Structures are given as C-alpha cells and as structure tokens.
Amino acid sequence: NKCIREKYKKVYNEKGADYLYEILKSRNEKIANTLDKNNVKRVIRALEILDTSEDMKSFDNVKVxxxxxxxxxxxxxxxxxxxxxxxxxxxxxxxxxxxxxxKALMEKGLTKDTQSMKAIGYRQVISYLENEISKEEMIELIKRDSRRYAKKQYTWFRRYDFAKWIDVENKTIDEISNIILEDVNI
Incomplete structure (x- = not known):
C-alpha cells in the first residue's frame, strides 16, 4: 500500500531508522528481531504488512x-x-x-537511485564514475562491503538452530555433496 509506505518513509525521514524500528518492535517484537534495524526498506515493508493484514505467515519463516x-x-x-x-x-x-x-547500464537510463544499482559493486562503481572516489577506493570499498555482507550472511544463518554447518576448507565438492546426501539418507 503506497499510502502506508509513504507514511513510514516520512517517519523515517523525520525521526530516523532507530525510531522506525522501535515502532515495529512495539507492534511485533518477534518480527523486529528477524530484521536488521538499518534495513529501512524491510522495516517499512514489515510495518506496511502489519498495517494491512493480520496474516503474518510471510514473516514467520522460522516457524514454517x-x-x-x-x-x-x-x-x-x-x-x-x-x-x-x-x-x-x-x-x-x-x-x-x-x-x-x-557504464552501459547508466547509458540505458539506470541511476544510482535505481534499486538494482544499489547492489554491492554497482554503487561503488557509480561513485567512481561520478568522480566521488578514486579507482583504488572503489575497489577497496567493493571488497570491504562484500566481506561485511558475507559476515552478515553467517550471522543470519546462526538464528536457525537446526542449520547444519559444514566446514568446507579442505573438502572437495564431491565430499561436501556426500556429507549432505548421507545426512538426508539418499
């Protein structure tokens, strides 16, 4: 619902991400705990769903x-x-x-405000192309942001106590496949 979304965007612009997250937390702490408070887009989406529906199945992935x-x-x-x-x-x-x-995507009309251009790698290249940073800074930012994203993914998986972690450091793809196949009894 665009109207609801705009309402929460206004709250975010006026009071910030922490305030917006606290609204969500006060309404549904369980959902809030599954989201990164700095991921404003998802926090707003959660509030939007809460405002328009009592069906919380889309949030309850862990329970499902x-x-x-x-x-x-x-x-x-x-x-x-x-x-x-x-x-x-x-x-x-x-x-x-x-x-x-x-460059080619920008020539086709995509801008730094286009959602797909906000992805890691793209947004740093745009900053470089717009002369905001050097090529070396661009490369280091892509590396740093990619490492942070990998760390975030590990953190996200830790919330699933049923997830099975496989140390793959000295294993081949076949060895990893066999571990999984044995676990599911295939």
Missing part, C-alpha cells in the same frame, strides 16, 4: 521451517580464506569489465 522437516546446510570457510577469496573475486570482476557494465 520448524513445522516441516527442513534440511539447511551452511558452508563454512575459515574467515581469512573466505575474505581472501572475496578480494580475489572482486579483482576478477574489475578485470572482467564491471566498470564498463555499469
């Missing part, structure tokens, strides 16, 4: 997963190795024309 037999596997890698791989991947993305890709 507990009602069914769900096998969740998290592939865990030593942080130093993971971060090194992220850094190398970013270097490869730059080498494989990430800057040119973003």
């Amino acid at each position: 997963m507990q009602d069914y037999k769900v096998n969740m596997y998290v592939l865990k890698l030593n942080r130093d190795i993971l971060y090194d791989r992220i850094n190398k991947r970013v270097d490869i993305m730059i080498k494989n024309s990430l800057i040119e890709e973003v």
Whole structure:
C-alpha cells in the first residue's frame, strides 16, 4: 500500500531508522528481531504488512521451517580464506569489465537511485564514475562491503538452530555433496 509506505518513509525521514524500528518492535517484537534495524526498506515493508493484514505467515519463516522437516546446510570457510577469496573475486570482476557494465547500464537510463544499482559493486562503481572516489577506493570499498555482507550472511544463518554447518576448507565438492546426501539418507 503506497499510502502506508509513504507514511513510514516520512517517519523515517523525520525521526530516523532507530525510531522506525522501535515502532515495529512495539507492534511485533518477534518480527523486529528477524530484521536488521538499518534495513529501512524491510522495516517499512514489515510495518506496511502489519498495517494491512493480520496474516503474518510471510514473516514467520522460522516457524514454517520448524513445522516441516527442513534440511539447511551452511558452508563454512575459515574467515581469512573466505575474505581472501572475496578480494580475489572482486579483482576478477574489475578485470572482467564491471566498470564498463555499469557504464552501459547508466547509458540505458539506470541511476544510482535505481534499486538494482544499489547492489554491492554497482554503487561503488557509480561513485567512481561520478568522480566521488578514486579507482583504488572503489575497489577497496567493493571488497570491504562484500566481506561485511558475507559476515552478515553467517550471522543470519546462526538464528536457525537446526542449520547444519559444514566446514568446507579442505573438502572437495564431491565430499561436501556426500556429507549432505548421507545426512538426508539418499
């Protein structure tokens, strides 16, 4: 509902993310605890759903997963190795024309305000193309933000006590597949 969404955007603009999150927390603490208070878009969406519906199934993913037999596997890698791989991947993305890709998208009319252009990598390249940062700063920001996102993903998975963590540091894809297949008895 656009009207409700605009109401909460106004609250955010006037009072900030913490205030908006507290509104959600006072209305439904369980939902609030599943969201990052700084992810304003999702907090607003949660409030919008609360205002328009009593059907909270869309929020209750944890409960849904507990009602069914769900096998969740998290592939865990030593942080130093993971971060090194992220850094190398970013270097490869730059080498494989990430800057040119973003230029082409901007030429087609996409801007830094377009949701897809806010993704990690794209937004930093836009800042570089708009001469806000140097190429070196752009690369370091992409690496830093990618590492932070990986850390956030691990944190997100920790809330699922039924998730099974597989240390993949010295394992092949076949070994990892076999661990999962044995667990599900296939």
